[in-house]
Amino acid sequence: SYELTQPPSVSVSPGQTASITCSGDKLGEKYAVWYQQKPGQSPVLVIYQDIKRPSGIPERFSGSNSGNTATLTISGTQTMDEADYYCQVWDSNTVVFGGGTKLTVL
Amino acid sequence: QVQLQESGPGLVKPSETLSLTCTVSGGSISSSNYYWGWIRQPPGQGLEWIGIFYYTGSTYYNPSLKSRVTISVDTSKNQFSLKLSSVTAADTAVYYCARRPQTVAGSGLDYWGQGTLVTVSS
Numbered sequence: 001s002y003e004l005t006q007p008p009s010v011s012v013s014p015g016q017t018a019s020i021t022c023s024g025d026k027l028g029e030k031y032a033v034w035y036q037q038k039p040g041q042s043p044v045l046v047i048y049q050d051i052k053r054p055s056g057i058p059e060r061f062s063g064s065n066s067g068n069t070a071t072l073t074i075s076g077t078q079t080m081d082e083a084d085y086y087c088q089v090w091d092s093n094t095v096v097f098g099g100g101t102k103l104t105v106l
Numbered sequence: 107q108v109q110l111q112e113s114g115p116g117l118v119k120p121s122e123t124l125s126l127t128c129t130v131s132g133g134s135i136s137s138s139n140y141y142w143g144w145i146r147q148p149p150g151q152g153l154e155w156i157g158i159f160y161y162t163g164s165t166y167y168n169p170s171l172k173s174r175v176t177i178s179v180d181t182s183k184n185q186f187s188l189k190l191s192s193v194t195a196a197d198t199a200v201y202y203c204a205r206r207p208q209t210v211a212g213s214g215l216d217y218w219g220q221g222t223l224v225t226v227s228s
Contacts, residue, residue: 001169031212035153042202042218043153049212086153088214093166095143095155 002091004098011104018074020101022087025068032070033088034063036081037100043086047072079105108133110203110219118197118226124190128203128219129183136161136181141206143215144177144188146199154199156188160208193226200224 005023012018022032032050035043045054047063050070060075074081082105087098114126128142135142143158157167157177167175176189190197200223204215 033212033214035214037153042221043215044218045214045216048214048216049210054214054216084152088153090212094168095145095158097153097155100152 002089002094002096004087004089004096006085006087006098006101008099009102009104011106012074012077014079014105015076018077018081018103018105020072020074020085020087020103022070022072022098023068024070024089024096027068027070027089028066030065030089030091032063032065034061034070034072035086035088036083037086038083046085074103077103077105081105108205108217110205110217112201112203112219112222114201114222114224116223116225118193118224119228120194120226121192124188124193124197124224124226126188126201126203126222126224127185128187129185130205131184133205134181135179135184135186139207139209141208142186143204143206145202145204145215145218146197147202147221148196148199156190156201158206159186195226198224198226 034047037043050065051063062073086100109131111129144156159165174191179186200221202221204218207213
C-alpha cells in the first residue's frame with residue numbers, strides 16, 4: 001500500500017516561512033492535497049491539486065510537488081497558523097493520509 | 107452552503123457494530139459532482155480514511171478495514187451511513203464524514219462534518 005511520510009514537528013518564528021514536507025514514492029506523479037487541523041476542530045482543506053488554494057484560504061499558503069516530495073509552504077507565518085497539517089493523495093481509488101506534522105509558531 | 111452532520115451512539119461495546127449516519131444539507135448526495143466518505147481520528151493520532159462512495163453505487167474502502175466496513179446510502183433522507191463490525195478499543199476515534207468534488211482531478215475533501223466521538227468500551 002502507498003505510504004506518505006511527514007516530519008512529526010516543525011517550528012517557525014512568527015513572520016518567517018514554514019515548510020512542511022510530505023514524501024512518497026513518485027509522489028510528483030500524483031496530486032497532493034493538504035489540510036490544516038486545529039485542536040478540537042475538523043480538518044480544513046488548504047491546498048488541492050498540488051498548488052491550488054480553496055476560496056478563503058490566505059495567499060500565504062502555497063504548495064508544490066515534484067519527484068518524491070510535496071511541500072506546503074506558509075509565508076509570513078502567523079500565530080494563528082499553529083496547527084497540525086496533513087498531506088493526502090488519491091491512490092488507486094483509495095485515500096492515503098500522511099501521519100501529520102505539528103507546526104509550532106514561537 | 108453544504109453542511110454535514112454526523113450522528114450515532116457515542117459508546118459501543120467491544121465486538122458489537124458501530125453505526126453512524128451523516129446527514130447532508132445544502133447539497134444532494136445523489137449529485138454526480140461529488141464523492142462522500144468517512145474518515146476517523148483516534149485520540150491524539152492522525153487521520154485514517156475509512157471509505158468513500160459515489161452516487162452510481164461505487165464504493166471504495168480502506169483495505170485494512172474492508173472486511174468490517176459497510177457504507178450505505180439513503181437518498182430519500184439525503185443521508186449516508188457507516189457500519190463497522192466487531193469493534194475493539196482500537197476503533198475508538200472521532201469519526202468524520204466529508205465530501206470530495208468529483209469534477210476536479212486532485213481535489214481534496216472540501217467539506218467536513220464536525221465529527222463525533224465514538225468510544226468502544228464495556
